[in-house]
Amino acid sequence: MNSKNINDDIGESTRLKLWETMLKLRLTEKKAYDLFLQNLIKGTSHLALGQEAIGATFGVLLEKGDYTFCTYRGHNHTLARGSSIVGVLGELMGRQCGLMRGKGGSMHLTDVENGVMGSYAIIGAHIPIANGTALASQYNKTSEVTVCFFGDGTTNIGAFHEALNMAQVWKLPIVFVCENNLYMEYTAIGDVTAVEHPAADRASAYGMEKIIVDGNDADEMYRISKKAIDKAREGNGPSLIEAKTYRHSGHSRADPGKYRPDEEVKDWVENKDPIKIYRQRLKDFNINETKINSIEEDMIRQVEEATEMAKSSPIPDIKEIYTDVWADGGSEWHN
Amino acid sequence: MAQLTYRESVSLAIAQSMRKDQKVFFMGEDVGAAGGVFKATVGLLDEFGPERIKDCPISEQAILGAAMGAAMSGLRPIAEIMFSDFLAVCWDIIANQIAKTRYMSDGQINIPLVIRTANGGGSKFGAQHSQSLENWSMAIPGLKVVAPSSPRDVLGLMASSVQDPDPVIFYEHKSLYAMKEELDKTDIEIPLGQANIMHKGNDVLLIGLGLMAQRAKKAAEILKEKFNVDATVLDLRTLVPLDLQSIKREAKKCGQVITVEENPRLCGWGAEISSLIIEHCFKDLKGPIKRITTPHIPLPSADILEDNTIPSVDVIVDETLTKLKIKKEK
Structure with missing residues (x-):
C-alpha cells in the first residue's frame, strides 16, 4: 500500500523524476519503432516497451560514477542513466551523432561518461564483466555501485552462475537485476527452467536473499532497489533482484510475438502497463494533472527534436571503419 | 648476474610490475596459496597479500570477465588461465567481449589486461592440455599475442604487456618452464612487435x-x-x-x-x-x-x-x- 501523503519515503520530486524518466524511455523506444517502419533504422532492435519502470528506477537512484551493464535490450537502461535521446536514436540510425558514431549499433549502446559500461549481445557475458567494475571499486576502496541488468533467459547460462558465486565470495558492491518478462526469447521461461522463479529461486545457491518485486510498479521497484544499492555501497555485498515484467512487443524487430496468448498480452498492456499505473498513482497523490501532462508533452517535444537532429546528422566517415581496433586509434597489426 | 628459470622469471616479472604500479593485480585458479600448478607464481601471495593476488574458483568466464571489467575501470589485471586449452571455456569473453569492446564503443573503453596461460606440448598431457593456440587469438582483431621463448623474454615482454593499453594474451610454453638463463639484469622491457x-x-x-x-x-x-x-x-x-x-x-x-x-x-x-x-x-x-x-x-x-x-x-x-x-x- 502506498501512503496517502506523497511526501513519504519516496517523495514528490523523486516520483516526478521517475515519471519523466519512464516517459523518456517509452517515447524514445516508440519513436525507434516508427523509425524502423520508415526504414531509417536498419539491422535489428530489441525493444523493452512495457519494462520501463525497472531501468528508470535505477536511473533515478544511481549516482554519477556508478556503473551499469545491460543487454542488447538496453536502450532503456542507457537512456535512464542520462544518455541523450539524440545519441541513442543517432546510433540506431547509424549517424555521426550516435553514442558510438555507428560503430556499435542498437545492441551495444555505450556511454562511459554516464556510467553506461556497454550493452552486451551475448547472453550472460556481461554478468562476469560487471563483477569487474565492482571489483575495481572494492580494490580502490571507493564507493561506486555496479548494477547489472539481464533477462530471465540469462539465468540458464553458465556465466550467470559463475559470476554470482564470485560476487558473493568476494562480497562485491553489485546489484544483479533480472527482468523476468516471462519469455526467454520465443519460448516461455517456465517451459525451460527447473524452478518457478528463474533468478530468485537460484539466489539461495549463492547465499543471497530471495527477492521478487513487481517490476511494473515504479514505487515498489524504487524501494527494493534502494535497499540493494545501499547494501552494496555500504560494503555489505551483492543482491539479486527478480523483477516481474512483460515486454509489449516481440523479442526483436523480426518477431511479432505470436507465441503469447492474446489475453495475456492484453492484460499486461491494458492493466499492468507501468506508465498507466504510474499516471494513476500520481493522480491518486493529487498531483496536478496539468503538471503530469506537461512533463509528458515536454518529453514528446524532446523526442521529436532529437529525432530531427538525428535525421539531419551526417553519416559516419568511412575512414571510421579502421579506427580504434587498438589503443593507438588504428587497425594496423604489423609494422 | 642472476640465473633464472623461465618459471621463476614469470613470478619475478609479475612482481616487478606489481611493485611499480598499484593498479596491477593478479588473479587465477590456484595461483596464490598454491603458487600455480606450474609453480610459476610462487611467492607472490606472501609479498602482495590476498587483495592483490586473488585465488579464484574454477570459473574461467568469471575470471576473465572480472579482469575485463576491472580493466575497464582503470586497473591493470593479470589473469591466469591455467592451460591455454581452457581458453575455449572463456572464448566468448576473449573474442567477443575483450577484443571488440574498444571498437564497438568507439574508443570509449580501454581494456589494458594480460591473460597469461601455459601453452604447448611436450608434457604428454594429451589432446586437451597440450595445444599451441597462438593462432586462435591471432585471428581476432583487437587482441595482442605474445609468446616468449626464454626467461629474458618473459621478463621483458611481460613488462611491456602489462603496460600496454590493449589486451594481451601471453602464451608461456610448458616445456620451457625449467629453462635456465644467466641474466645480468632482470628489470627489462622488450617492446611488443620486435622479433x-x-x-x-x-x-x-x-x-x-x-x-x-x-x-x-x-x-x-x-x-x-x-x-x-x-x-x-x-x-x-x-x-x-x-x-x-x-x-x-x-x-x-x-x-x-x-x-x-x-x-x-x-x-x-x-x-x-x-x-x-x-x-x-x-x-x-x-x-x-x-x-x-x-x-x-x-x-x-x-x-x-x-x-x-x-x-x-x-x-x-x-x-x-x-x-x-x-x-x-x-
Whole structure:
C-alpha cells in the first residue's frame, strides 16, 4: 500500500523524476519503432516497451560514477542513466551523432561518461564483466555501485552462475537485476527452467536473499532497489533482484510475438502497463494533472527534436571503419 | 648476474610490475596459496597479500570477465588461465567481449589486461592440455599475442604487456618452464612487435615462436656444425603486433624460408607469415616456403606418439637439408 501523503519515503520530486524518466524511455523506444517502419533504422532492435519502470528506477537512484551493464535490450537502461535521446536514436540510425558514431549499433549502446559500461549481445557475458567494475571499486576502496541488468533467459547460462558465486565470495558492491518478462526469447521461461522463479529461486545457491518485486510498479521497484544499492555501497555485498515484467512487443524487430496468448498480452498492456499505473498513482497523490501532462508533452517535444537532429546528422566517415581496433586509434597489426 | 628459470622469471616479472604500479593485480585458479600448478607464481601471495593476488574458483568466464571489467575501470589485471586449452571455456569473453569492446564503443573503453596461460606440448598431457593456440587469438582483431621463448623474454615482454593499453594474451610454453638463463639484469622491457634474431646466417631463414624458436636455434647450431649451413633463426616473439620489417629483411637476405610451428597445419600462423613473405618478397625467394607443423591432428599422449608429432630439432634439421637439397651423411 502506498501512503496517502506523497511526501513519504519516496517523495514528490523523486516520483516526478521517475515519471519523466519512464516517459523518456517509452517515447524514445516508440519513436525507434516508427523509425524502423520508415526504414531509417536498419539491422535489428530489441525493444523493452512495457519494462520501463525497472531501468528508470535505477536511473533515478544511481549516482554519477556508478556503473551499469545491460543487454542488447538496453536502450532503456542507457537512456535512464542520462544518455541523450539524440545519441541513442543517432546510433540506431547509424549517424555521426550516435553514442558510438555507428560503430556499435542498437545492441551495444555505450556511454562511459554516464556510467553506461556497454550493452552486451551475448547472453550472460556481461554478468562476469560487471563483477569487474565492482571489483575495481572494492580494490580502490571507493564507493561506486555496479548494477547489472539481464533477462530471465540469462539465468540458464553458465556465466550467470559463475559470476554470482564470485560476487558473493568476494562480497562485491553489485546489484544483479533480472527482468523476468516471462519469455526467454520465443519460448516461455517456465517451459525451460527447473524452478518457478528463474533468478530468485537460484539466489539461495549463492547465499543471497530471495527477492521478487513487481517490476511494473515504479514505487515498489524504487524501494527494493534502494535497499540493494545501499547494501552494496555500504560494503555489505551483492543482491539479486527478480523483477516481474512483460515486454509489449516481440523479442526483436523480426518477431511479432505470436507465441503469447492474446489475453495475456492484453492484460499486461491494458492493466499492468507501468506508465498507466504510474499516471494513476500520481493522480491518486493529487498531483496536478496539468503538471503530469506537461512533463509528458515536454518529453514528446524532446523526442521529436532529437529525432530531427538525428535525421539531419551526417553519416559516419568511412575512414571510421579502421579506427580504434587498438589503443593507438588504428587497425594496423604489423609494422 | 642472476640465473633464472623461465618459471621463476614469470613470478619475478609479475612482481616487478606489481611493485611499480598499484593498479596491477593478479588473479587465477590456484595461483596464490598454491603458487600455480606450474609453480610459476610462487611467492607472490606472501609479498602482495590476498587483495592483490586473488585465488579464484574454477570459473574461467568469471575470471576473465572480472579482469575485463576491472580493466575497464582503470586497473591493470593479470589473469591466469591455467592451460591455454581452457581458453575455449572463456572464448566468448576473449573474442567477443575483450577484443571488440574498444571498437564497438568507439574508443570509449580501454581494456589494458594480460591473460597469461601455459601453452604447448611436450608434457604428454594429451589432446586437451597440450595445444599451441597462438593462432586462435591471432585471428581476432583487437587482441595482442605474445609468446616468449626464454626467461629474458618473459621478463621483458611481460613488462611491456602489462603496460600496454590493449589486451594481451601471453602464451608461456610448458616445456620451457625449467629453462635456465644467466641474466645480468632482470628489470627489462622488450617492446611488443620486435622479433629476435637468435642465430645468424645467409643460407636459410627459420622462423619460430616459443619452444619452436628454441628448437630452431638448436637446429641451426647443428646445421652449422655438421653441414656448414648458415641459418638465421628469427623468433617472432609476438604475432600481434607482427615485426613484418624483420621478416621481410631476413627473408630477402636468405631467399629460403622455413616456418616452424607447433600448431596443427591448417590456418597456423606460418600460413599468414608465408603469405606475407610471398606478397612482399616473391622476387627474392629461391624456392617455395616450407612449413613445418604438427600434423593436422589432436595431440596424442604416449611418449612415442607425441614425440613424433611436435616438430623436433632433428626434424627441423632434416627438413632444412631437404629443402636446400643437401644430402645428410650417415
